[in-house]
Amino acid sequence: MSRARTARRIAAGAAYGGGGLGLVGVAAVGLVLAEVQFAKRTVGTGLSDPPRADGLYGGEFGGPELSPGPLRMAMLGDSTAAGLGVRRARQTPGALLASGLAAVAERPVELRNVALSGAMSDDLDRQVSLLLDGDGPPPDVSVVIIGANDVTRRMPLTQSVRLLTAAVRRLRLAGSEVVVGTCPDLGTIEPVYQPLRWMARRVSRQLAAAQTIGVVALGARTVSMGDMLGPEFAANPREMFGPDSYHPSAEGYATAAMAVLPTLCAALGVWPESDRLDVSRNEDMLPVAKAASAAADEPGTEVTAGRGPWALLKHRRRRRLPAEPAREAAEPSATAS
Secondary structure (H helix, E strand, O other), rough: OOOOHHHHHHHHHHHHHHOOOOOOOOHHEEEEEHHHHHHHHHHHHOOOOOOOOOEEEHHHHOOOOOOOOOOEEEEEHHHHHHOOOOOOHHOHHHHHHHHHHHHHHOOOEEEOOOOOOOOOHHHHHHHHHHHHHHHHOOOOOEEEOOOOHHHHOOOOOHHHHHHHHHHHHHHHHHOOOEEEEEEOHHHOOOOOOOOOOHHHHHHHHHHHHHEEEEHHOOOOEEEEEOOOOHHHHHOHHHHHHHHOOOOOOOHHHHHHHHHHHHHHHHHHHHOOOOOOOHHHOOOOOHHHHHHHHHHHHHHOOOOEEEOOEEEEEOOOOOOOOOOOOEOOOOOOOOOOO
């Protein structure tokens, strides 16, 4: 059975109940996950909590008092969304994306990061509530990065997708645009050895494709995290991964943020490129399941809804992020931990 069909089954199971892990047997998956957990224990994170990055970015474009005011951006998800492994707030993916969005939109951006290190998809409901249950307006755009812990902790893939789509639905109903960074390829973790590496890759990509099918139907966009965004990580793992060989380094987060930024800006209508297909970059319109499967194999690929059961497969040009993201001194409204 193809990955597209497997992902479609997982997404259908998430929507209607039932379903399981797909083609990979439970015993085999358990072996892979045990190996991943062993690898994580062998490496040992030894990392301090992510730095707090909430606040105003792009203050040179105007203060909060100026109309129409800053764009409101939220980060949700796990340790990758929180920025675990870096020491400075400006090195976290939230800060990088907020400063990049401010530069493209020429408008300040107010960042709130509610991501939690170690979070699984069952924590997304709590994170969304932190953003929506107060007196303030909802975020204009929300970035969600989730899935790796669901795989390593054996959450059924149907449940993982169901929890993600429920969170995305709440954000969309509140008026927020949503960009989802799909489950990364756990086959890239160095201490996971063959022949189990390929199986970890298979499960991760099944989940990534199913996540895409689920959230694109709600009007969200996805960006494939894949093998942590391509040849840069494969060619330079010592530079792109942090000291635990599991989470990205500052350079790794910057590379990932550069891949997500075009989709983030496009969701708000401020990216110079349109959603029209560019055949010179092998962009295409495909059935959603096939687009989701293709994206899982091509890190940095965007999938967004087309017409009916079709989706656009986009390869947007990346734009280098500002070298030193500007961050205004502000009292954080939440803590990324």
